[in-house]
Amino acid sequence: MAFSRISHKGRGEVRIYESTHDLSTNLAEYIAEISEASVKERGVFCVALSGGSLISMMSKLRDTPYSRTVDWARWHIFWTDERLVSKSHSDSNYKLAKDVLFSKIPVYPSYIHSINVTVSAEEAANRYEYAIRQLVRKGTVGASRISDCPKFDLILLGMGPDGHVASLFPLHRALNEKNEWVTFLTDSPDPPSQRITFTLPSG
Numbered sequence: 001m002a003f004s005r006i007s008h009k010g011r012g013e014v015r016i017y018e019s020t021h022d023l024s025t026n027l028a029e030y031i032a033e034i035s036e037a038s039v040k041e042r043g044v045f046c047v048a049l050s051g052g053s054l055i056s057m058m059s060k061l062r063d064t065p066y067s068r069t070v071d072w073a074r075w076h077i078f079w080t081d082e083r084l085v086s087k088s089h090s091d092s093n094y095k096l097a098k099d100v101l102f103s104k105i106p107v108y109p110s111y112i113h114s115i116n117v118t119v120s121a122e123e124a125a126n127r128y129e130y131a132i133r134q135l136v137r138k139g140t141v142g143a144s145r146i147s148d149c150p151k152f153d154l155i156l157l158g159m160g161p162d163g164h165v166a167s168l169f170p171l172h173r174a175l176n177e178k179n180e181w182v183t184f185l186t187d188s189p190d191p192p193s194q195r196i197t198f199t200l201p202s203g
């Protein structure tokens with residue numbers, strides 16, 4: 001499968017695939033490899049998802065060999081960002097991942113760490129950060145060695161046409177948040193306006 005690889009002096013690499021088919025095939029393989037390595041090293045795999053087309057690109061994980069070989073019972077699923085809409089709304093990142101993936105694979109319901117969307121955006125962000133802090137304390141989610149930030153085994157992010165990742169939009173005040181791990185927006189440039197999002201790492 002042809003792809004171009006661009007390395008960045010030990011800071012990771014960019015892989016460019018010729019088709020979405022090639023990209024999704026390689027994405028499934030990549031996720032399965034990281035899941036296996038994380039389970040071997042830490043006993044769990046903590047993955048944070050966003051929204052957009054990325055989630056449907058993960059659909060190959062439902063098929064063989066992954067349906068049989070991935071240790072789904074060790075997966076903890078998080079969201080980098082969520083829109084404050086009901087969990088059955090078409091804008092919900094939770095619904096997107098549920099429909100495409102975790103309604104079809106045997107993950108533990110209690111390991112699906114979704115956002116409470118029945119409270120204000122600020123409260124939802126506070127509660128999500130609190131939940132993650134508990135899981136860092138228990139050692140389920142790893143912690144950075146240079147700061148107290150959580151260190152997920154894998155964070156999967158799409159990028160919007162304006163360059164936004166998660167719900168971190170260019171020039172938005174959420175980009176300057178240095179203390180909170182999770183913050184909220186009530187004025188997202190893209191609808192829906194109310195969202196919560198992971199912040200940028202401080203360390």
Ligand SMILES: O=C(O)[C@H](O)[C@@H](O)[C@H](O)[C@H](O)COP(=O)(O)O
Nearest residue numbers: 050051052053054158159160166
């Ligand atoms: O909440 C959002 O603003 C979007 O879901 C965002 O997080 C998404 O990842 C990008 O917009 C890329 O989306 P596409 O992959 O569909 O282009």
